[in-house]
Amino acid sequence: MEGIKIGGGVDMINTKDLDPNFKYEVVKEHGGTNIMRCFACGTCTAGCPVRAIDDRYNPRKIIRMVLLGMKERVLKSDFIWLCSTCYTCYDRCPQDVRLSDIMTALKNIAVREGYIHPSFKEQAKLVGTFGRLYEVEDFDNKKRGKMGLPPVKKTFDDVTKIIKDTKLGEMIK
Amino acid sequence: MRYALFLGCTIPVRGQHYELSAREVAKTIGLEFIDLEGFACCGFPVKSISAETAMVFAARNIAIASEKGLDICTLCNACTSVLTEANKELSENRELREKVNDELSKIDKEYKTGVKIKHFARILYEDFGLDKLKEEIKKDLGTLNFSAHYGCHYLRPKELYDGFDDPENPTTLDKIVRVTGANVTDYKNKLQCCGGAILGVEEDISLKMAKEKLDNVTANNIDALVTVCPFCSIMYDDNQRKIESKFNVKYDLPVLYYPQILGLALGLDQKNLGFRLNKVKANKLLEKLETGGMKYDS
Incomplete structure (x- = not known):
């Protein structure tokens, strides 16, 4: 799947490995509609707080990879999970590409293709079990009571049901 | 209301x-x-x-x-x-x-x-209103100096928030802090994200993001950083000791939720504002408030 190394260690892309329909798949996904508007100006990457720290995450490059059809490399990557959802690129993009939503769309597709980041899987399991990211124990409600705060519910059957009904349960197994 | x-x-x-x-x-x-x-x-x-x-x-x-x-x-x-x-x-x-x-x-x-x-902070600013809030202030916090951290989702995406603040140059949180009489100090890279959303994905990047903010706000002599989001607060308060030991730095910067400082200005009992639960203790700041001191010219 990796391209052939050419001078200077740059990866050459092999067109045989590309899926030209990947971009249309992203367009159809919730939040992915505007991806083909990108004219690669780089405003997203310039203002990205994650990119400023780690150049594995480069929003302009990710969009380009999708448009080129590098489906497997994008979906299998660790970088799509690095968006901190700060929406800086989203608000500044001159083409209204809606990048934060595209990153969500890519992650959602990746999950369906079997690539799920363990951290998000864990979060979804907790939410599916307790209706919240955290388990509320009797201790917590006791502590809340001492502070004069009302108790909170420990589980939510209807939230657990939503997780099952929307197939999310299958995805996080 | x-x-x-x-x-x-x-x-x-x-x-x-x-x-x-x-x-x-x-x-x-x-x-x-x-x-x-x-x-x-x-x-x-x-x-x-x-x-x-x-x-x-x-x-x-x-x-x-x-x-x-x-x-x-x-x-x-x-x-x-x-x-x-x-x-x-x-x-x-x-x-x-x-x-x-x-x-x-x-x-x-x-x-x-x-x-x-x-x-809640937007309700205080917009629905309750700055003028009414000012009338409620019982104790002037003029001896204290804060910096405000808005947090990304408080402002962005801007299409969600009816233009109540400017996401590139926000002022509403500064204003509701200033209403307490406290000084508010601006700082470099104010819009910087806390990194909380990727803490579980890449702790290293996330902590570096939080460190940048702590570096920038402590470049000025402030008493505390004021936040309105639990994720941001976890990054700056709960993880502050971790950042200090990982990067060999020292901040000792209290990170307070906005209602905690508004509560002080409303004259509420400190005990009912939960300062006990802030990871970095705000004792110095609370003492300063009790004993008085030099007032900031703002």
């Missing part, structure tokens, strides 16, 4: 000082909070896995408020953005609304338009 209080996941367990101070402040100035037992996760934690499921989660919560005819007051920035986004998309897109309502019908809920969602 009555609102259904939406706590989200983190606050009832890890941000009780935020909740307590917000409730105390609301009670003092006459905002009524109603607790709705059914409120659960807003949907943000599952959005990366399935945006559609996140939408159903958000719609479920809005439906619960709608049954009681209440608008929602949020305390967490992420809850604010996910609920507001769902509310906007569902009210504008009939097809999506029908799809989401199909799911909700299985748990006997129905999303209906008309519920307003606002963050």
